[in-house]
Amino acid sequence: xxxxxxxxxxxxxxxxxxxxxxxxxxxxxxxxxxxxxxxxxxxxxxxxxxxxxxxxxxxxxxxxxxxxxxxxxxxxxxxxxxxxxxxxxxxxxxxxxxxxxxxxxxxxxxxxxxxxxxxxxxxxxxxxxxxxxxxxxxxxxxxxxxxxxxxxxxxxxxxxxxxxxxxxxxxxxxxxxxxxxxxxxxxxxxxxxxxxxxxxxxxxxxxxxxxxxxxxxxxxxxxxxxxxxxxxxxxxxxxxxxxxxxxxxxxxxxxxxxxxxxxxxxxxxxxxxxxxxxxxxxxxxxxxxxxxxxxxxxxxxxxxxxxxxxxxxxxxxxxxxxxxxxxxxxxxxxxxxxxxxxxxxxxxxxxxxxxxxxxxxxxxxxxxxxxxxxxxxxxxxxxxxxxxxxxxxxxxxxxxxxxxxxxxxxxxxxxxxxxxxxxxxxxxxxxxxxxxxxxxxxxxxxxxxxxxxxxxxxxxxxxxxxxxxxxxxxxxxxxxxxxxxxxxxxxxxxxx
Amino acid sequence: xxxxxxxxxxxxxxxxxxxxxxxxxxxxxxxxxxxxxxxxxxxxxxxxxxxxxxxxxxxxxxxxxxxxxxxxxxxxxxxxxxxxxxxxxxxxxxxxxxxxxxxxxxxxxxxxxxxxxxxxxxxxxxxxxxxxxxxxxxxxxxxxxxxxxxxxxxxxxxxxxxxxxxxxxxxxxxxxxxxxxxxxxxxxxxxxxxxxxxxxxxxxxxxxxxxxxxxxxxxxxxxxxxxxxxxxxxxxxxxxxxxxxxxxxxxxxxxxxxxxxxxxxxxxxxxxxxxxxxxxxxxxxxxxxxxxxxxxxxxxxxxxxxxxxxxxxxxxxxxxxxxxxxxxxxxxxxxxxxxxxxxxxxxxxxxxxxxxxxxxxxxxxxxxxxxxxxxxxxxxxxxxxxxxxxxxxxxxxxxxxxxxxxxxxxxxxxxxxxxxxxxxxxxxxxxxxxxxxxxxxxxxxxxxxxxxxxxxxxxxxxxxxxxxxxxxxxxxxxxxxxxxxxxxxxxxxxxx
Numbered sequence: 001x002x003x004x005x006x007x008x009x010x011x012x013x014x015x016x017x018x019x020x021x022x023x024x025x026x027x028x029x030x031x032x033x034x035x036x037x038x039x040x041x042x043x044x045x046x047x048x049x050x051x052x053x054x055x056x057x058x059x060x061x062x063x064x065x066x067x068x069x070x071x072x073x074x075x076x077x078x079x080x081x082x083x084x085x086x087x088x089x090x091x092x093x094x095x096x097x098x099x100x101x102x103x104x105x106x107x108x109x110x111x112x113x114x115x116x117x118x119x120x121x122x123x124x125x126x127x128x129x130x131x132x133x134x135x136x137x138x139x140x141x142x143x144x145x146x147x148x149x150x151x152x153x154x155x156x157x158x159x160x161x162x163x164x165x166x167x168x169x170x171x172x173x174x175x176x177x178x179x180x181x182x183x184x185x186x187x188x189x190x191x192x193x194x195x196x197x198x199x200x201x202x203x204x205x206x207x208x209x210x211x212x213x214x215x216x217x218x219x220x221x222x223x224x225x226x227x228x229x230x231x232x233x234x235x236x237x238x239x240x241x242x243x244x245x246x247x248x249x250x251x252x253x254x255x256x257x258x259x260x261x262x263x264x265x266x267x268x269x270x271x272x273x274x275x276x277x278x279x280x281x282x283x284x285x286x287x288x289x290x291x292x293x294x295x296x297x298x299x300x301x302x303x304x305x306x307x308x309x310x311x312x313x314x315x316x317x318x319x320x321x322x323x324x325x326x327x328x329x330x331x332x333x334x335x336x337x338x339x340x341x342x343x344x345x346x347x348x349x350x351x352x353x354x355x356x357x358x359x360x361x362x363x364x365x366x367x368x369x370x371x372x373x374x375x376x377x378x379x380x381x382x383x384x385x386x387x388x389x390x391x392x393x394x395x396x397x398x399x400x401x402x403x404x405x406x407x408x409x410x411x412x413x414x415x416x417x418x419x420x421x422x423x424x425x426x427x428x429x430x431x432x433x434x435x436x437x438x439x440x441x442x443x444x445x446x447x448x449x450x451x452x453x454x455x456x457x458x459x460x461x462x463x464x465x466x467x468x469x470x471x472x473x474x475x476x477x478x479x480x481x482x483x484x485x486x487x488x489x490x491x492x493x494x495x496x
Numbered sequence: 497x498x499x500x501x502x503x504x505x506x507x508x509x510x511x512x513x514x515x516x517x518x519x520x521x522x523x524x525x526x527x528x529x530x531x532x533x534x535x536x537x538x539x540x541x542x543x544x545x546x547x548x549x550x551x552x553x554x555x556x557x558x559x560x561x562x563x564x565x566x567x568x569x570x571x572x573x574x575x576x577x578x579x580x581x582x583x584x585x586x587x588x589x590x591x592x593x594x595x596x597x598x599x600x601x602x603x604x605x606x607x608x609x610x611x612x613x614x615x616x617x618x619x620x621x622x623x624x625x626x627x628x629x630x631x632x633x634x635x636x637x638x639x640x641x642x643x644x645x646x647x648x649x650x651x652x653x654x655x656x657x658x659x660x661x662x663x664x665x666x667x668x669x670x671x672x673x674x675x676x677x678x679x680x681x682x683x684x685x686x687x688x689x690x691x692x693x694x695x696x697x698x699x700x701x702x703x704x705x706x707x708x709x710x711x712x713x714x715x716x717x718x719x720x721x722x723x724x725x726x727x728x729x730x731x732x733x734x735x736x737x738x739x740x741x742x743x744x745x746x747x748x749x750x751x752x753x754x755x756x757x758x759x760x761x762x763x764x765x766x767x768x769x770x771x772x773x774x775x776x777x778x779x780x781x782x783x784x785x786x787x788x789x790x791x792x793x794x795x796x797x798x799x800x801x802x803x804x805x806x807x808x809x810x811x812x813x814x815x816x817x818x819x820x821x822x823x824x825x826x827x828x829x830x831x832x833x834x835x836x837x838x839x840x841x842x843x844x845x846x847x848x849x850x851x852x853x854x855x856x857x858x859x860x861x862x863x864x865x866x867x868x869x870x871x872x873x874x875x876x877x878x879x880x881x882x883x884x885x886x887x888x889x890x891x892x893x894x895x896x897x898x899x900x901x902x903x904x905x906x907x908x909x910x911x912x913x914x915x916x917x918x919x920x921x922x923x924x925x926x927x928x929x930x931x932x933x934x935x936x937x938x939x940x941x942x943x944x945x946x947x948x949x950x951x952x953x954x955x956x957x958x959x960x961x962x963x964x965x966x967x968x969x970x971x972x973x974x975x976x977x978x979x980x981x982x983x984x985x986x987x988x989x990x991x992x
Contacts, residue, residue: 017759017762017795017799018762019799019801019827019828019829019832020731020732020762020763020764020801021666021667021731021764021801021828021829021832022829022831022832023829023831023832023835025669025731026666026667026669026832026835027665027666027667027668027669028669030665030666030835030839031835033838033839033842034838035838035841035842037841038622038841038842038844039838039841046621068619070612070613070618070619071617072612072613072615072617072618073612073613073615073618073619074613075613076613078615078617083586083587084587086586086587087583087586087587087590090579090582090583090586090849091579091580091582091583093595094583094590094595097593097595099589099590099593115817116566116568116569117566117568117569117570117571117572119568119569119574119817120817120818121567121568121574121813121814121815121816121817121818122566122568122569122816122817123564123566123569123816123817124817125542126534158654158819158843158847159843159844161842161843161844162843169523169526169694170517170522170523170526171517171522171523172523173521173522173523173524190842191842194842195842198665198839198842235516235517235521236516263513266513266514266516267516268516268517299513303513303515305515305516305517317617318617319617320617320618320619320844320845321611321615321616321617321618321619321620321845321847321848322616322617322847322848322849323654323844323845323846323847331515332515332517333515333517333518333519335518335519336515336517336518336519336522339519339522339526339527342529342530342531342535343526343529343694345531345533345534345535346529346531346534346657346686346687346690346691346694347654347655347657347658348534348655348657348816348819349816349817349819350819351654351817351818351819351847351849351850352817352818353586353818353847353849354847
């Protein structure tokens with residue numbers, strides 16, 4: 001029984017004690033946190049699933065959760081070699097089994113050798129197993145054409161989210177007009193807005209340009225920065241590339257311009273690069289901020305502060321549940337880096353199974369290894385299918401009147417713009433809902449398709465979007481896209 | 497190159513840009529964080545290990561890390577059944593292998609059935625897999641003699657630390673004299689002080705009574721509370737039972753008195769019960785706060801707010817690296833519980849392998865299961881050896897002049913008091929070190945034994961302690977204890 005402050009005297013009269021922790025007394029920053037990807041629409045989807053299980057009649061037979069980038073939940077099969085190595089590490093008796101290839105065994109033995117007590121059950125050091133950080137460093141060097149990476153600048157993490165929040169925590173300071181401001185793209189992945197709310201930092205929005213396939217424009221960065229300087233102290237700039245939820249892949253020229261801007265304006269760069277393996281569009285290519293920064297030469301190379309995040313949850317592996325990831329910091333002040341190390345140590349260590357999977361991801365089988373052919377085939381198959389789904393999504397949506405979808409150049413989502421009739425907007429307002437939330441809720445109730453309204457990611461005033469993953473299996477994706485387009489047409493007629 | 501604020505004009509003159517993130521500009525709360533268990537002494541231990549590997553001559557041949565409760569790093573073997581079930585979940589091809597017992601296979605199939613896409617690679621819901629939370633609820637019911645537990649009040653977590661920090665986060669509010677105060681025991685496990693520093697809450701110390709085997713005294717709780725009310729708003733009371741670093745196991749009477757106190761004073765109870773399986777002393781028994789609270793009847797049963805934490809890192813399993821754990825909340829305001837759910841969702845989900853291990857821990861093989869005998873034998877062997885080590889530790893330390901060790905009734909640590917000669921205290925002060933840090937550093941340099949100074953946990957002014965785990969294997973533990981005692985005698989002579 002939750003009594004609110006207003007009921008205090010009543011509670012006293014009844015001899016009841018008010019709870020210590022209520023909405024009125026709890027951390028006000030936590031109250032402000034919002035996270036649309038698992039917000040009210042997903043809670044409703046869970047309820048609907050339960051109703052279906054209980055035999056309640058619905059206009060659909062299953063709920064399709066296209067709200068979150070969770071490949072294996074959508075039926076994607078794990079990459080065999082990753083799971084073989086992990087199973088061997090978890091249960092080393094299997095090292096004697098004839099059912100595992102030699103390279104998986106060698107890999108597992110090498111990792112176990114680097115673990116305390118040769119077991120995944122021991123804590124690793126707080127920044128992650130030394131050997132695995134060395135493997136990550138070599139991966140980054142290969143990815144970036146030989147530019148050196150230092151294992152001491154690499155911190156393994158509990159998924160990328162954990163590392164992103166750590167960096168934001170370090171950056172937050174000041175009060176009132178000196179509070180830390182952090183520039184984030186709009187639309188954004190709502191981890192950023194949620195973490196900034198929790199940390200009581202100032203979210204500074206810069207808008208991506210929907211008319212130019214969600215391109216990032218430095219003039220817009222400058223506008224956002226100058227306006228923000230009136231009321232806070234902007235100190236960091238987040239970039240998500242490839243974009244979530246927008247799917248754009250930034251050009252090298254764009255990245256160079258962003259780096260020059262950050263350097264001139266004194267901003268710490270946070271590069272969310274978790275979709276670096278997810279690039280589909282012809283002519284698009286992933287360029288890491290680290291590589292571009294280094295190739296730009298002085299003064300950027302040795303001075304621009306950068307943190308780059310990666311994860312085992314996305315890419316071709318989609319191992320979300322294991323919570324593996326890392327951050328590489330570049331040009332971070334040495335004393336601050338020690339503080340980061342200390343802060344990380346309080347949480348002891350990132351989960352060891354996620355560390356193992358990360359190790360395999362950053363050092364996949366070599367051509368001479370017995371598992372090479374199968375690994376490559378599995379990896380290519382996943383990425384080829386994702387590319388086909390990205391194309392199909394764009395195509396089907398763009399055939400629908402009132403829906404416009406930018407090319408999904410990378411990542412795992414489409415973020416189409418939908419026209420909603422004025423009467424639907426009005427009806428939503430009467431219900432106290434964002435218009436695209438109203439649309440998405442109706443979509444869910446009538447078709448079982450669960451997507452996230454654009455208002456959860458941010459969008460230009462008066463425009464409406466939703467985020468939908470491209471992950472459903474091919475045979476389901478086309479009917480799904482068509483159902484969604486048809487529903488939009490019906491919804492539009494209904495409110496015209 | 498880190499320029500400090502004072503060098504600003506110099507930097508400008510040289511055309512150098514100051515870093516964005518420096519000790520002066522970073523989050524001041526993070527700077528205040530300390531975490532002794534992985535602090536400077538452990539960094540030095542790592543260096544010494546490296547020097548040994550490089551062939552540097554030392555007065556010892558290996559570093560013994562008795563600083564952290566990491567059983568498997570000390571050679572404890574994983575419980576077979578736990579790893580079998582997890583290996584099957586990680587690599588379901590093994591379900592066809594004749595090398596795994598049927599009950600492990602049934603278990604793995606049941607868990608996989610409850611996972612998205614039947615894979616550990618999918619995210620679970622944010623509070624943890626429903627099935628596993630149901631199993632946890634049944635475990636709590638058995639543990640507490642049938643008192644009901646609701647899976648909806650259980651949140652799985654990334655080790656217990658993660659859940660503890662979540663609860664503290666919810667509780668933090670106010671500014672100046674209305675800032676949230678949290679009562680913590682002294683000595684404490686430094687996660688508490690670290691989290692409170694990071695969250696800018698007020699740490700309110702209550703002292704455990706060393707003369708009465710580290711008992712918790714309500715008069716001392718009251719003293720601490722009344723003094724704290726002058727400068728903050730105390731809202732929560734943390735108890736660690738069995739105690740870390742102190743090893744005491746609280747009596748039922750003590751727990752009842754604490755609950756009455758918390759109820760009368762309007763304090764949210766945080767019960768750190770991660771060592772609930774680690775009770776060794778005759779006559780000692782673990783009583784959960786939930787059980788005692790419920791059996792006390794009204795008004796406590798239905799009103800006293802409580803969170804109880806558990807982990808897969810301790811007990812007989814010691815699976816630290818997997819980062820599994822849970823919190824059960826009792827009598828939490830429903831709206832606050834929704835806020836907690838929302839806050840947890842931002843981090844997506846606890847790592848699935850830790851969830852699997854937790855599931856086996858809370859529902860071990862039944863007597864009719866093929867794995868029962870082996871499981872019980874392994875579990876009993878670990879606990880019996882821990883009990884013997886607890887006894888041996890107390891005994892050897894208490895034979896040494898100038899060292900006094902309370903009985904290790906439970907948990908995994910001894911926290912003996914050491915007399916340090918005044919000249920050693922003076923020498924430490926000259927070096928800018930806490931006297932027990934000076935002692936522990938000298939101990940490490942001369943013997944390779946790594947223990948944590950009492951100052952990292954808190955202790956009464958003028959007393960000195962260290963925390964040492966009881967985890968080294970039996971054949972190493974006795975010589976270790978003797979070496980440590982002899983070093984203390986030598987140290988005492990040196991400074992007399």
